Amino acid sequence: MPLDQLNNSIIYFDNAATSWPKPAGMMAAMINYNEMIGGSPGRSGHQRSLDAGRVIMEAREVLAELFGCDDSLRIAFTKNATEALNIALSGILNPGDHVITSSMEHNSVMRPLRFLETQGVHLSVVPCSGDGRLNPADVIAAIRPHTRLLVVTHASNVTGTIQPIAELGRIARNHGIIFCVDAAQTAGSLPINVDEMAIDFLAFSGHKSLFGPQGTGGLYVREGLEKQIRPLMMGGTGSRSEFERQPDFMPDKYESGTPNTIGLAGLGAGVRFVLAEGVEAIRSKEEMLTTRFLAGLAALSGITVYGPPDAANRTAVVSFNIAGISPSEAALELDERFGILCRPGLHCAPTAHRTIGTFSHGTIRFGFGYFNKDEEISPALKAIQYLAGGDTEYSIR
Amino acid sequence: MEEQRYIVFLFPSVSYALKAEKILKAAGTAHKLIPVPRHISSDCGVCLRTTEDKQLDVAGELLGRVKWDKVVLL
Numbered sequence: 158m159p160l161d162q163l164n165n166s167i168i169y170f171d172n173a174a175t176s177w178p179k180p181a182g183m184m185a186a187m188i189n190y191n192e193m194i195g196g197s198p199g200r201s202g203h204q205r206s207l208d209a210g211r212v213i214m215e216a217r218e219v220l221a222e223l224f225g226c227d228d229s230l231r232i233a234f235t236k237n238a239t240e241a242l243n244i245a246l247s248g249i250l251n252p253g254d255h256v257i258t259s260s261m262e263h264n265s266v267m268r269p270l271r272f273l274e275t276q277g278v279h280l281s282v283v284p285c286s287g288d289g290r291l292n293p294a295d296v297i298a299a300i301r302p303h304t305r306l307l308v309v310t311h312a313s314n315v316t317g318t319i320q321p322i323a324e325l326g327r328i329a330r331n332h333g334i335i336f337c338v339d340a341a342q343t344a345g346s347l348p349i350n351v352d353e354m355a356i357d358f359l360a361f362s363g364h365k366s367l368f369g370p371q372g373t374g375g376l377y378v379r380e381g382l383e384k385q386i387r388p389l390m391m392g393g394t395g396s397r398s399e400f401e402r403q404p405d406f407m408p409d410k411y412e413s414g415t416p417n418t419i420g421l422a423g424l425g426a427g428v429r430f431v432l433a434e435g436v437e438a439i440r441s442k443e444e445m446l447t448t449r450f451l452a453g454l455a456a457l458s459g460i461t462v463y464g465p466p467d468a469a470n471r472t473a474v475v476s477f478n479i480a481g482i483s484p485s486e487a488a489l490e491l492d493e494r495f496g497i498l499c500r501p502g503l504h505c506a507p508t509a510h511r512t513i514g515t516f517s518h519g520t521i522r523f524g525f526g527y528f529n530k531d532e533e534i535s536p537a538l539k540a541i542q543y544l545a546g547g548d549t550e551y552s553i554r
Numbered sequence: 555m556e557e558q559r560y561i562v563f564l565f566p567s568v569s570y571a572l573k574a575e576k577i578l579k580a581a582g583t584a585h586k587l588i589p590v591p592r593h594i595s596s597d598c599g600v601c602l603r604t605t606e607d608k609q610l611d612v613a614g615e616l617l618g619r620v621k622w623d624k625v626v627l628l
C-alpha cells in the first residue's frame with residue numbers, strides 16, 4: 158500500500174494491550190443494555206433488574222462454554238485480569254506458604270507476590286530460557302513440601318511465548334499444588350480448557366482477545382476452592398442481605414457492589430463473536446500474520462527479534478529492536494510518520510525483559526489481532542526498514 | 555378439580571435463579587421468577603415459582619446443574 162493511502166488511516170498493532178476494533182455486536186449489546194434494560198442486576202426483583210441479571214448470566218454462560226467449564230457460576234467478574242489475579246493470589250496465600258512462578262510474569266502477578274513475600278510468603282521465581290520458555294523440570298525442582306500455589310502466565314505479553322500449561326497443570330495436580338493461570342494474553346486467542354489443563358484459577362481480561370470493553374475481566378475458581386480464598390472486597394451482593402457476613406459461595410463472594418453490567422453486556426457479545434468465529438480460526442489468522450511479520454523481519458538487517466523463532470510457539474506478539482534507535486523513539490516515529498500504533502518499553506514486565514536481556518531499555522512490541530489485515534504487514538515492515546536506515550526512498554508522512 | 559398449589563425454589567443468589575430459569579426455559583418446564591415472599595425470607599432476591607406437581611420435574615432438571623437452598627410451599 159502506498160504511504161499516502163495510509164495517511165488517513167492508522168494501523169493498530171497494540172492488541173496485546175487492548176484489542177481494537179471490536180466486533181460490531183459489542184457496542185450494539187452495550188447500547189441495548191443502556192436503552193432497553195438499565196436496571197441493577199440481582200438487586201431488585203423487577204423485570205429490568207432481572208433482565209440486567211440475564212445479561213450477566215449470558216456472559217457467564219458463554220465464557221464457561223469457551224473455557225470448557227461446566228458450571229458458569231464458577232466464574233466471577235472483575236474489572237480486569239489484574240483484579241482477578243489479586244483476588245486469587247492474596248486470597249489463597251498465607252504466611253509460611255510457598256509459591257512458585259516464572260520469570261516471564263507480568264507485574265499483575267509479580268507485584269502482588271513481591272508484596273506477599275514481605276508478609277511471610279516464600280516465593281520462588283523460576284528462570285525461563287532466553288526465548289521466554291518455562292521448563293517444567295525446573296518447576297518440579299522448585300517444589301517444596303509446603304508449596305501451595307503455582308502461578309504462570311499462559312503466554313508472555315512481551316515475547317508471546319506460550320508456556321506448556323497442560324504439562325504444568327499435571328505437575329501441580331500430581332503434587333497437590335493449586336494451579337493459577339494468567340490468561341490475559343490468551344483467553345479468546347488460544348484454546349483453553351480448565352479441566353484438560355487442570356487449571357484451578359483462571360484469570361482473564363475481557364478487553365483483549367475476548368473483544369469486550371475495558372473494565373471487564375474475570376476469575377474462574379475450581380469448585381470448593383472458594384472456601385479457601387478470601388475476597389479482596391466485601392459488600393452488597395444482592396444475596397443473603399439479612400446477614401452481615403459476606404456470602405461464601407461463587408460468584409457472589411468476589412462480586413461485591415454494583416457490577417459493570419453495561420461492560421459485561423459488551424463482553425458477552427465479544428465472547429459470542431469469538432465462539433462464532435471459532436478460537437481455531439482466530440488462532441490461525443493471528444499465526445499467519447505473525448509468521449508473515451517474522452519472515453519479513455528476518456529479511457531486514459539491524460533487527461533483533463526476541464522470543465521463539467516461529468509463530469507456532471507464540472501468540473501474535475512480537476518484540477524486537479532496531480539497531481541505533483531506542484524502542485520509545487522508534488514507536489514515536491512509527492506513530493507520527495507512519496500511523497503505526499504499537500507499544501515500546503518494558504510492558505509492565507521488568508523480569509521478563511531481564512530474562513530476554515532487554516532490561517532496561519525494553520523492546521518495540523507489535524501485538525496483532527484478528528481484525529488486522531495481511532495488507533498491513535508489509536507497510537509496517539517497510540517503515541521498520543526505513544527506521545533501520547535501509548529503504549530511504551520511502552516517503553514520510 | 556383440586557386447585558394446584560404453588561411452591562418456590564429458593565437459591566443462594568439471583569445468579570443461581572437466572573441460571574435455573576435458563577435451564578427450565580430450554581426444557582420447556584413452566585415456571586416464573588418472583589420476588590422472595592417476605593414471609594419466607596427477608597432476602598431481597600428472587601425465587602422460582604412453579605406448581606406443586608412440577609416440583610420433581612424442576613428438581614430433576616436442576617439437579618447437578620444449579621444448587622438451590624430449599625423448596626417452600628406458598
Ligand SMILES: Cc1ncc(COP(=O)(O)O)c(C=O)c1O
Binds near residue numbers: 174236339361363
Ligand atoms: C500477561 C498479562 N497479565 C496480566 C495483564 C493485566 O491485564 P488487565 O489489564 O486486564 O488487568 C496483562 C495485560 O495488561 C498481561 O499482558
